[in-house]
Amino acid sequence: MFWSILERYALKPVAGSARYSSVPHENGATKSETTPETPRGLPLLGLTPFLARDRTHFVDRLLRDFGPTVFLEKQPGVGNIMFSSDPAIVDEVLVHRSSKFIKSKHYRKVLPLTGKGSLLLEGESWRTRRKIIGPLFHPSHLNALTKVVAKVVKKYAEREFAPRAGEAFDISKHFNRLTLEVVCEAILGNWATDEEKTKLSQALDQSLSKIEPLFYPKFLSLPGTERRIKKDLEKAAKIIDDISRGIFHRVTLQPHVDNDFVSDFVHGKDGKEGADVESFCSEFKTLVFAGHETTSNALSWMWWCVFHPQNGGVLKSLQAEAAQVPDSPTMADLRKLAVLQNVISETLRIFPSVPSISRDATEDMNIGGWSIKKDDMIVIPIISLHRKGDIWKQPMKFSPHRFEEKARHGNYLPFSKGPRNCVGSGFATMEMLIIVSTLLNQFQFELIPDQHPQEEVHVTMKPSPGIFVRLKNKSSAFH
Numbered sequence: 121m122f123w124s125i126l127e128r129y130a131l132k133p134v135a136g137s138a139r140y141s142s143v144p145h146e147n148g149a150t151k152s153e154t155t156p157e158t159p160r161g162l163p164l165l166g167l168t169p170f171l172a173r174d175r176t177h178f179v180d181r182l183l184r185d186f187g188p189t190v191f192l193e194k195q196p197g198v199g200n201i202m203f204s205s206d207p208a209i210v211d212e213v214l215v216h217r218s219s220k221f222i223k224s225k226h227y228r229k230v231l232p233l234t235g236k237g238s239l240l241l242e243g244e245s246w247r248t249r250r251k252i253i254g255p256l257f258h259p260s261h262l263n264a265l266t267k268v269v270a271k272v273v274k275k276y277a278e279r280e281f282a283p284r285a286g287e288a289f290d291i292s293k294h295f296n297r298l299t300l301e302v303v304c305e306a307i308l309g310n311w312a313t314d315e316e317k318t319k320l321s322q323a324l325d326q327s328l329s330k331i332e333p334l335f336y337p338k339f340l341s342l343p344g345t346e347r348r349i350k351k352d353l354e355k356a357a358k359i360i361d362d363i364s365r366g367i368f369h370r371v372t373l374q375p376h377v378d379n380d381f382v383s384d385f386v387h388g389k390d391g392k393e394g395a396d397v398e399s400f401c402s403e404f405k406t407l408v409f410a411g412h413e414t415t416s417n418a419l420s421w422m423w424w425c426v427f428h429p430q431n432g433g434v435l436k437s438l439q440a441e442a443a444q445v446p447d448s449p450t451m452a453d454l455r456k457l458a459v460l461q462n463v464i465s466e467t468l469r470i471f472p473s474v475p476s477i478s479r480d481a482t483e484d485m486n487i488g489g490w491s492i493k494k495d496d497m498i499v500i501p502i503i504s505l506h507r508k509g510d511i512w513k514q515p516m517k518f519s520p521h522r523f524e525e526k527a528r529h530g531n532y533l534p535f536s537k538g539p540r541n542c543v544g545s546g547f548a549t550m551e552m553l554i555i556v557s558t559l560l561n562q563f564q565f566e567l568i569p570d571q572h573p574q575e576e577v578h579v580t581m582k583p584s585p586g587i588f589v590r591l592k593n594k595s596s597a598f599h
C-alpha cells in the first residue's frame with residue numbers, strides 16, 4: 121500500500137528529458153517531434169528506491185507506461201540511466217557500436233566472486249581470453265561433453281531423486297546443485313578430485329546467495345552491510361581460490377595434454393603462452409558463476425510451465441520425444457528434440473534467466489535520437505522485450521509452438537547478442553536437453569497444487585520460494 125502510493129506519485133508524467141532530440145540521427149531513423157514524457161520521481165530520491173527494491177519489474181512497468189525508451193537523469197547513487205527495449209537501440213548498443221560501451225560499473229560488484237574473467241574483462245584482454253575459452257564451447261568439444269554431462273546427470277538422479285520417490289520437495293534446489301556439478305565436471309574433468317569438486321560447489325553456492333544487496337546504492341543499505349557481505353564473499357572466494365590454485369599447480373606438473381581444455385589453458389596451445397595462476401582461477405570462477413545459476417533457473421521455470429495442469433499437451437509430446445533419446449546421447453540425437461528445443465526457448469522468453477543487462481558509454485554519442493554522455497548507463501531489460509504485448513501474442517501464455525516459425529527477431533535475446541553474447545549458450549542448451557530428457561524418462565513429476573512462485577531477481581531471476589514437486593519412479597508409477 122505504502123509503496124503503491126509512493127509509486128503512483130513518482131510515476132506522474134512530466135515534460136521529457138532535454139536529452140531527446142527530434143533531429144534524425146545518423147542511422148537515418150525518423151524521430152517524432154515530441155519529446156517523450158518522463159516520470160517525475162520522489163523529491164531528493166528520484167526513482168532510486170524503486171530501482172533498488174525491484175529493478176526488473178519496476179523498469180518493465182516504466183517502459184509500459186512511458187514507451188520503449190526512458191531516460192532518467194541524475195538518479196541519486198546511480199547517475200544517468202537510459203532503459204531501452206527498442207530493438208534498434210539494443211542493436212546499436214550490443215552489436216553495431218558495442219566497442220563504444222563497457223560492462224556497467226556495477227558488474228564489478230561480483231569481482232570478489234569471479235575475479236577478472238571473461239565476463240568482466242574489456243578490450244584486448246577480453247578478446248584474448250574469449251579466444252582461449254572458445255574451444256570449451258566449440259561444437260566438436262560439446263559433442264565429447266555430452267557423455268560427461270549424461271554421466272553426471274544419471275549419477276545425480278540415482279543419488280538424489282530415486283530415493284525421494286513419493287516425497288514432495290523443492291526441485292529448484294536440486295537443479296542448482298546439479299548444474300553446479302555439471303559445470304565443474306565439464307570444465308575440470310579428471311583434474312579435480314570428487315572431494316575438491318564438492319567443496320568448490322559448497323563454497324560457490326554459499327557465496328552466490330549473498331551478492332544481491334551489493335547491487336543496491338550504498339545509501340539504501342544499513343551501515344556496514346557492504347563490508348560484511350564482502351568479507352563473507354572473500355572467505356568463500358579463498359576456499360575456491362585455494363582449490364583452483366592446487367589444480368593449476370597439479371596441471372603444470374603434468375605434460376601438456378592436447379585438446380584437453382584445462383591443460384591447453386594452463387600450458388598454452390598453438391605456440392601461445394599458457395595462463396598464469398590468477399587468470400586460470402578467475403576464469404574458472406567466472407564460468408561457474410555465469411553458467412550454473414542461469415541454467416538452473418531456466419530448468420526450474422521450465423518445470424513450473426511444463427508440469428502446470430494447463431500444459432498437459434506439451435508434457436505428453438515432451439515425454440514421447442524424450443523416450444527416443446538413448447542413455448548416452450550425442451549432439452546428433454539431441455538435435456532431433458524439436459519439441460524440447462521449443463520448450464527451452466519459450467521458457468527463456470517468459471522467464472529469461474538474465475532479465476536485464478547494462479553497459480556504460482565510453483564517449484558522448486547519439487543513439488536513436490537520444491544524446492548519451494560518457495559514463496551514462498544503458499540498461500537493456502531483456503524481460504520487457506520478451507513480454508511485449510504488441511510483438512508476442514498473449515505474452516504470458518506458455519506456448520512453445522510459437523517457436524516453430526523460427527522467428528528469432530530482435531525482440532528475443534535470452535543469451536544477449538553481439539560480440540559479448542553468452543559464450544556458453546550451446547553448452548547450456550545441450551545440458552538442459554540432457555537433464556530434461558533423462559529425468560522425464562526415469563521419473564514422473566507433479567506440481568504441488570496452490571503454489572505461486574514469485575520472480576525474484578538476484579542478478580539472475582529465480583522462482584521464490586522454489587518449485588515444489590512430488591516425484592514417482594517411473595517403473596513403480598506404472599504398477
Ligand code: HEM
Nearest residue numbers: 239410411414415418473474477535536540542543544548
Ligand atoms: C540458460 C542459461 C544461460 C543464460 C540464459 C545465459 C545468459 C547470458 C547473458 C544474457 C549474457 C550476457 C551478459 C551481459 O552482457 O551482461 C551471458 C554472458 C556470459 N555467459 Fe551465459 N547464460 C547461460 C549459460 C551459460 C553457461 C552454461 C556458461 C558457461 C559455462 C555461460 C558463460 C557466460 C560467460 C562467460 C559470459 C560473458 C561473455 C562475455 O562477456 O564475453 N553462460 N550469458
